[in-house]
C-alpha cells in the first residue's frame with residue numbers, strides 16, 4: 103500500500119521556478135496522470151517523488167513518512183521512461199530478471215517472478231530474444247515487465263508511449279490500463295497527450311508553467327474545465343473559445359449572439375464544444391463563412407472564421423457545402439461555458 107502526499111512541494115533553479123507549491127494527496131492504488139504542455143513541470147514533479155531531484159521547498163510523504171533526502175532505491179518506486187534503456191547484451195529474460203539480482207532477491211524466486219511479469223505483458227514467447235531483435239512496442243513491454251517484476255509500491259511512468267507509432271500507442275495504452283487494473287498499485291503517469299490522460303487516469307492534474315490548473319477525474323476536467331487554459335487543452339478538438347462581451351445575459355462577438363446566459367456584464371470568453379453544437383438552416387447563434395471542411399468518416403468538421411478566431415462544429419457526414427459558403431451554427435446557452443474575460447477563470 104502506498105499513499106503519496108505532496109505538501110507545498112516546489113522546485114526552483116536560481117530565480118526560475120520550475121514547479122510552484124504543489125499540494126496533493128494521491129490515495130493508495132490511484133492512477134494519477136500529470137498532464138500539460140512541454141516545460142510545465144510534470145517531469146520535475148515526478149523526479150522529486152522518485153528522489154532523482156531534490157525539492158527546493160515542501161515535503162513529500164509516502165505512507166505518512168517524509169521521504170525528502172531518502173535515496174531513490176529506498177523509496178520502493180519503479181520508474182518506466184520513454185527511452186526504455188534495456189541492456190543490449192542481455193536477452194529479455196535477463197533484462198527482466200536484472201532488478202531482482204540488484205535487489206538481492208532469493209534466486210530461487212527469480213524464475214517464477216520473471217515468468218509472471220513477462221506473461222502480464224505478453225512476452226512469454228520472446229524471452230530468449232535480445233532487445234535489438236524486438237519491435238519498439240515489445241521493448242517498451244520489457245521495460246514495463248522490468249518495473250512490474252520488482253513489485254513496487256509505486257509506479258512512476260514518464261511518457262512511456264511517446265516513442266511508439268500511433269497504432270502501437272493505442273494498443274500499449276490499453277495494455278497499461280489493463281495492467282494497472284490487475285496490479286492495483288499507485289501509479290503516477292506523465293504525459294502531454296490529453297487522450298492518454300483521459301483514457302488512463304482515475305484523476306488528472308493539469309499543469310501549466312509549473313502551476314496546477316485543475317485536479318479532477320476525466321469527466322470533471324472535460325465537462326467543467328476550471329479555466330480557459332484547461333478548456334483549450336482538453337478534448338479533440340479542444341473547446342472553442344470566443345472573446346466577447348456580456349450585457350444583460352447576452353454574449354456578443356462579431357457574427358455571434360447568444361442569449362440566456364448567467365454571467366455578469368463585461369468582458370467574457372465563451373466556450374463550447376464542436377460536438378455539442380449543430381449546423382442549422384438559419385437563425386443560429388453564429389453566422390459566418392466556412393473556412394474549412396474536414397471529412398472525419400463518421401462526421402464532417404466545419405470550421406468558420408469569426409474575426410481572428412476559428413471555431414468549429416461537428417456536422418453530419420452527409421453535410422455538403424463549399425468553402426466560403428455562409429453557415430449558421432446553433433450554440434444554445436445550455437451548452438456554453440463562460441470564463442472571466444480577464445482571468446480566464448470559469449464563471450459559475
Ligand code: ATP
Nearest residue numbers: 115118120138139140141142143144145146147294
Ligand atoms: P516535457 O514534456 O518537455 O518533458 P515537463 O513538463 O516534463 O516538459 P520539466 O522537465 O519538468 O517539464 O521542466 C519544467 C521547467 O523546468 C522547464 O521550463 C525546464 O526548462 C526547467 N528545468 C528543468 N530542469 C532544469 C534544470 N536542471 N535547470 C534549470 N531549469 C530546469
